[in-house]
Amino acid sequence: xxxxxxxxxxxxxxxxxxxxxxxxxxxxxxxxxxxxxxxxxxxxxxxxxxxxxxxxxxxxxxxxxxxxxxxxxxxxxxxxxxxxxxxxxxxxxxxxxxxxxxxxxxxxxxxxxxxxxxxxxxxxxxxx
Numbered sequence: 001x002x003x004x005x006x007x008x009x010x011x012x013x014x015x016x017x018x019x020x021x022x023x024x025x026x027x028x029x030x031x032x033x034x035x036x037x038x039x040x041x042x043x044x045x046x047x048x049x050x051x052x053x054x055x056x057x058x059x060x061x062x063x064x065x066x067x068x069x070x071x072x073x074x075x076x077x078x079x080x081x082x083x084x085x086x087x088x089x090x091x092x093x094x095x096x097x098x099x100x101x102x103x104x105x106x107x108x109x110x111x112x113x114x115x116x117x118x119x120x121x122x123x124x125x126x127x128x
Contacts (some may be wrong), residue, residue, distance in 0.1 A: 036067050042074035045126045076120045085116035 009016050009024060016024035030041075038046070049057035071084040092109055098105040 027096055036071035038067065038070045039074045039078070041077035042070035042120070044122065045073045048127055073125055077125050080121040080125065081114070081117045084120055085113055088113045088117060103118055 007018050017026040017027050019025045024110060031040075049060070057066070060069050090112075094106060094109050094113065098109075
């Protein structure tokens with residue numbers, strides 16, 4: 001007597017599909033509207049959550065809020081870095097005149113300012 005297996009079953013509001021070796025696998029995917037482009041800072045946050053905050057990572061993932069969270073962190077970091085760079089440029093004395101006259105000095109100062117701004121943003125937003 002051959003027992004026929006159902007192709008799809010639903011249990012606890014989760015859809016399972018029949019796969020290899022007659023095993024059922026959950027049909028999981030992203031919720032509608034959560035397909036965000038995640039940049040550098042979002043990926044850094046993702047890695048930090050996976051390694052250091054496993055419970056928070058799993059909570060966000062199971063609630064379907066992980067991608068949105070990573071996208072928001074990425075956007076906040078970009079905004080914070082740009083704001084800090086502008087503030088620090090004024091404090092250090094980086095001007096367009098300096099850029100026109102001493103390009104290498106301007107480049108070195110800008111690289112330093114950007115590095116410091118990124119470190120601050122990472123410490124305040126990503127690695128918390």
